Amino acid sequence: MFTFRLLLKNAFRHKLRTLLTLLGLVVAVCAFGLLRTIVDAWYAGVEASSSTRLITRNAISLTFPLPLNYAERIRAVDGVSSVSWANWFGGVYITERNFFAQFAVEPESYLALYPEYKLSDAERTAFIRDRQGAIVGRKLADKFGWKLGDQIPLRGTIYPGTWNFTLRGIYDGADASTDESQMLFHWKLLSERMRQRAGGGAGTANYVGVYVVGIRDPDAAASVSQRIDKLFQNSLGETLTETEKAFQLGFVAMSDAIIAAIRAVSLIVILIILAVMANTMSMTARERLAEYATLKALGFPPGFVVRLLFGESLLIALIGGVIGIALSFPLAAAFRTAAGTLFPVFQLSELTLVLQLVAAAGVGVVAAAWPAWKMSRIDIVDGLRHVA
Known part of the structure; x- marks a missing residue:
């Protein structure tokens, strides 16, 4: 409990910076979830297909x-x-x-x-x-x-x-x-x-x-x-018979380029917020250089400093991720209403929710990796000299 309170206090020491970082995380997590759901909606007909149904059409084209x-x-x-x-x-x-x-x-x-x-x-x-x-x-x-x-x-x-x-x-x-x-x-x-x-x-x-x-x-x-x-x-009138799933995939294949672009954008959004989060943690580490040196001088091992940085980064990332996931539901509902019948099935899947949380946690871990490694190797004398 003491460690959690310490992490929470450290995380919000610079409230404006933390709130702006959280805002970026929330936007990124919401965008990632919405884009993933759009891709899922494209495949909704495929997922709903039955293994006991075949579709027989004209072998030349569906228009014949x-x-x-x-x-x-x-x-x-x-x-x-x-x-x-x-x-x-x-x-x-x-x-x-x-x-x-x-x-x-x-x-x-x-x-x-x-x-x-x-x-x-x-x-x-x-x-x-x-x-x-x-x-x-x-x-x-x-x-x-x-x-x-x-x-x-x-x-x-x-x-x-x-x-x-x-x-x-x-x-x-x-x-x-x-x-x-x-x-x-x-x-x-x-x-x-x-x-x-x-x-x-x-x-x-x-x-x-x-x-x-x-x-x-x-x-x-x-x-x-x-x-x-x-x-x-x-x-x-020669025929082409295939499973209902293969038939639906034929329509999805027509939009492969669009689906690939949406998936790429969803990953780019996560990478952008990763850069923002990494910058936040680097600034935090530089500002607390003297504090970490003092902790090491008092006998705290390097692992303690590492845990502090990782813990703070994960805490910010998970808070932003949870808020982003919570806001994804009304955002998806609003998009579903705006899209009308364009997407017959449009809902956040359990997998998407898990991926949103994993993405947020991943951003928190990766963003703290370099600052944590650097602070664990800090020289006590150099750190204390920074105070002077």
């Missing part, structure tokens, strides 16, 4: 659709337990700023493949029965103030026209990693409208964007994928 009749052939593949499909819609709600994901799906089979979307039986039934119906995630409903029975108009971009949907359900995620900022509606409604637009012909009405394939054994994902792709080899 696949025939609807592929569904039955995929369902017959050994190892496949269920099949559903989805189309990206890309509609606009009021203004382009209100971006959120919209998918036209086959309701029963799609919801069966995504048990993490928690929906009441009544809402599920209402959605399945209403061709004009739609369901949205809780986060999206809260953002726009939607309630069951509300009309949701979308202006089509990929599929032109005005599309009106009736909100039949609001789903909650099974855990924090579940995307609650998307909208699902009937693929058949999309197909019918496209058929009407084509003047009764099939056109693109009998095509889907991707197939979602449920498999019985996650360990057989590679072999099942190969069997599906082999089935459509040399056809007009």
